[in-house]
Amino acid sequence: MLRLRTIVIATTMALAACSQQPNEAANPPAPAASVAAASSTTAMTSNPFYSASTLPFQAPPFDKIKDADYQPAIEEGMRQQLTEIEKIANDPAAPTFENTFVAMEKSGAMLHRVMAAFNAVTGANTNDTLQKVQDQEAPKLAAHEDAIHLDGKLFQRVQTIYDQRDTLKLDPESARLVEVVYKNFVHAGAKLSDADKAKLKDLNKEESTLSTAFTNKLLAATKDAAPVIADKAQLAGLSDAELAAAAQAGKERKQDGKYVLTLQNTTQQPELQDLTDRATRQALFEASWTRAERGDANDTRKTIERLAQIRAEQAKLLGYPDYAAWKLDDQMAKTPETALKFMQDLVPAVTARAKTEAGDIQAVIDQQHGDFKLAPWDWNFYAEQVRKAKFDLDENQIKPYFELDNVLQNGVFYAANQLYGLTFKERHDIPVYQPDMRVFEVFDKDGKSLALFYTDYFKRDNKGGGAWMDNLVTQSKLLGSKPVIFNVCNFSKPAAGQPALLSFDDVTTMFHEFGHALHGIFADEQYPTLSGTNTARDFVEFPSQFNEHWATDPKVFAHYAKNYQTGEPMPQALVDKMKKAGKFNKGYDMTELVAAALLDMNWHMLGADAPLQDADQFEAAALKKDGIDLSYVPPRYRSSYFQHIWGNGYAAGYYAYLWTQMLADDAFIGFKEHGGLTRENGDRFRAMVLSRGNTEELAKMYRDWRGHDPEIEPMLENRGLKDAPKP
Numbered sequence: 062m063l064r065l066r067t068i069v070i071a072t073t074m075a076l077a078a079c080s081q082q083p084n085e086a087a088n089p090p091a092p093a094a095s096v097a098a099a100s101s102t103t104a105m106t107s108n109p110f111y112s113a114s115t116l117p118f119q120a121p122p123f124d125k126i127k128d129a130d131y132q133p134a135i136e137e138g139m140r141q142q143l144t145e146i147e148k149i150a151n152d153p154a155a156p157t158f159e160n161t162f163v164a165m166e167k168s169g170a171m172l173h174r175v176m177a178a179f180n181a182v183t184g185a186n187t188n189d190t191l192q193k194v195q196d197q198e199a200p201k202l203a204a205h206e207d208a209i210h211l212d213g214k215l216f217q218r219v220q221t222i223y224d225q226r227d228t229l230k231l232d233p234e235s236a237r238l239v240e241v242v243y244k245n246f247v248h249a250g251a252k253l254s255d256a257d258k259a260k261l262k263d264l265n266k267e268e269s270t271l272s273t274a275f276t277n278k279l280l281a282a283t284k285d286a287a288p289v290i291a292d293k294a295q296l297a298g299l300s301d302a303e304l305a306a307a308a309q310a311g312k313e314r315k316q317d318g319k320y321v322l323t324l325q326n327t328t329q330q331p332e333l334q335d336l337t338d339r340a341t342r343q344a345l346f347e348a349s350w351t352r353a354e355r356g357d358a359n360d361t362r363k364t365i366e367r368l369a370q371i372r373a374e375q376a377k378l379l380g381y382p383d384y385a386a387w388k389l390d391d392q393m394a395k396t397p398e399t400a401l402k403f404m405q406d407l408v409p410a411v412t413a414r415a416k417t418e419a420g421d422i423q424a425v426i427d428q429q430h431g432d433f434k435l436a437p438w439d440w441n442f443y444a445e446q447v448r449k450a451k452f453d454l455d456e457n458q459i460k461p462y463f464e465l466d467n468v469l470q471n472g473v474f475y476a477a478n479q480l481y482g483l484t485f486k487e488r489h490d491i492p493v494y495q496p497d498m499r500v501f502e503v504f505d506k507d508g509k510s511l512a513l514f515y516t517d518y519f520k521r522d523n524k525g526g527g528a529w530m531d532n533l534v535t536q537s538k539l540l541g542s543k544p545v546i547f548n549v550c551n552f553s554k555p556a557a558g559q560p561a562l563l564s565f566d567d568v569t570t571m572f573h574e575f576g577h578a579l580h581g582i583f584a585d586e587q588y589p590t591l592s593g594t595n596t597a598r599d600f601v602e603f604p605s606q607f608n609e610h611w612a613t614d615p616k617v618f619a620h621y622a623k624n625y626q627t628g629e630p631m632p633q634a635l636v637d638k639m640k641k642a643g644k645f646n647k648g649y650d651m652t653e654l655v656a657a658a659l660l661d662m663n664w665h666m667l668g669a670d671a672p673l674q675d676a677d678q679f680e681a682a683a684l685k686k687d688g689i690d691l692s693y694v695p696p697r698y699r700s701s702y703f704q705h706i707w708g709n710g711y712a713a714g715y716y717a718y719l720w721t722q723m724l725a726d727d728a729f730i731g732f733k734e735h736g737g738l739t740r741e742n743g744d745r746f747r748a749m750v751l752s753r754g755n756t757e758e759l760a761k762m763y764r765d766w767r768g769h770d771p772e773i774e775p776m777l778e779n780r781g782l783k784d785a786p787k788p
């Protein structure tokens with residue numbers, strides 16, 4: 062995924078358009094804050110965020126940044142930006158594009174510096190101190206955004222330029238900036254009466270506080286819920302590596318001699334594939350399923366019930382029937398009805414496929430005289446047996462061909478070289494926030510230095526689940542900044558001296574996140590608001606999912622899939638098996654994804670008049686209503702641990718993963734029609750899509766490159782959903 066920040070600075074970061082729940086609150090903090098700042102000027106000038114970084118690419122000086130530096134820098138950054146914004150709003154000169162829009166783009170430099178680093182460490186390397194700062198600053202940052210968006214004088218200038226836009230002879234990117242920023246203001250409530258603005262600010266503040274609370278509760282709940290197992294016999298079936306990891310996790314939690322099965326963010330857990338003891342499987346699954354519903358301090362249900370209600374109220378204030386209608390107004394899909402129909406159209410095909418797969422699994426259970434009905438904790442265990450029987454393929458046969466560094470350099474980087482001419486050189490002089498991280502300098506086809514790319518691949522207890530990309534520095538010609546980008550994953554860290562062997566899912570994730578990285582690396586925009594991945598949610602997952610396709614391109618695959626011990630390429634028979642097995646279990650995969658996406662949309666299509674919901678009842682009813690309540694295929698994320706929608710800015714936007722799958726698969730067919738992996742194809746895609754950020758209407762950008770609107774057939778084909786499902 063791409064981490065969409067809930068903390069976004071309105072006018073200068075376009076993620077505002079897609080991620081921000083325009084937040085909060087009340088006191089335009091200027092006077093008090095300036096006094097405070099004045100009294101601590103000396104301390105502030107020595108803060109590592111005070112001036113631009115002097116490191117290459119203005120990379121954050123993580124070697125100098127201490128936990129204690131973030132909070133004062135955030136406060137000072139907000140104070141500085143508000144001063145700048147006030148100056149723009151009170152400018153005696155008549156509003157011009159230059160003195161209003163360009164000036165806003167230039168504002169908040171210090172705040173951007175600190176927030177980029179802060180978002181990185183709180184997402185991937187957090188601790189109690191940082192979490193406390195996050196709790197305290199989230200509502201203030203939300204208030205800060207509102208102070209800008211809801212500044213009547215400033216909006217008047219924005220409105221004036223917007224009304225004149227056709228006569229100002231603006232270049233296309235500048236014209237786009239006017240439209241995007243204007244819409245951001247309107248979406249944030251700039252046109253509301255003062256009384257309604259005050260109401261919105263209060264709602265925003267509460268939402269921001271609850272959203273942060275949700276994130277922190279979930280992190281703690283996920284850690285606490287991990288099953289601790291004393292008897293090794295109950296773990297029969299786990300590989301040596303999994304056992305070692307569980308023992309290590311036990312040690313780290315001062316449970317020496319015991320095994321801890323740490324939970325990952327999804328409903329299903331990797332060990333469920335291997336555990337032979339059905340009771341252990343059930344215990345692990347239930348720990349995952351109920352992780353945030355244990356009636357303790359980390360139970361998230363009350364939090365999300367209120368969040369859904371607040372969001373409906375926000376939408377109503379702004380004149381929309383529900384939160385989804387408000388959020389989709391500036392997306393590629395445009396309305397919740399379009400997104401909902403797209404998903405509901407997928408339901409019959411994906412559930413039919415899942416039912417067929419369930420039949421295959423039940424047959425294996427019966428054959429082994431299991432004498433029980435397939436439950437969700439059985440799925441992966443028996444699916445793996447079906448896979449072995451059908452395809453004679455064992456994950457452990459293929460992992461030795463996917464050693465991490467080899468996949469990165471000879472797979473991910475190689476594909477980028479073949480398509481776009483990029484080359485990469487590791488640097489050891491750029492400071493990082495955690496010693497496992499690596500930094501690469503990215504060079505363009507003409508040898509010019511283009512960007513920095515950091516990797517943070519291994520799972521840690523203080524890292525959020527899943528995988529994501531973000532910028533440490535946003536590209537902008539106006540600001541003279543080049544992209545600094547990082548990818549975060551949660552791959553199992555091998556014991557010291559052992560190679561990091563990946564599953565093919567991990568390999569795909571690596572290609573995915575690097576697809577986001579390319580979208581950032583190729584950014585070539587004037588304005589930071591329109592730069593790189595600062596696009597609509599239902600477009601931003603397109604470059605990443607598109608890049609996944611190169612993992613299986615025959616030329617790329619042959620280049621990286623080599624045994625880490627012998628250097629031998631993967632035998633053709635195994636490659637063929639993998640390919641055939643590629644469509645395996647797609648019914649399950651797609652059903653759990655569509656179920657989660659529908660849950661999200663249902664939560665956010667609640668009107669403001671709806672009563673406070675009971676999370677569990679609402680969830681069950683929503684799944685039933687959409688015909689996707691298969692007992693053995695639970696949603697990929699349950700409401701109570703759906704971080705994307707309650708914490709990360711994907712509210713009413715999870716469908717975007719499916720929507721952009723459609724774009725990605727359709728786009729890949731476009732490449733294939735013109736010869737696949739060629740520089741010509743890559744250069745054209747870069748010029749017309751990857752380098753364009755949000756500089757034009759996204760549906761048009763796609764159409765101009767592809768020659769037509771995206772079609773759904775390649776997606777169905779790709780996922781084995783096209784053939785008539787067996788009864």
Ligand SMILES: [Zn+2]
Pocket residue numbers: 062063573574577602605
């Ligand atoms: Zn992504």
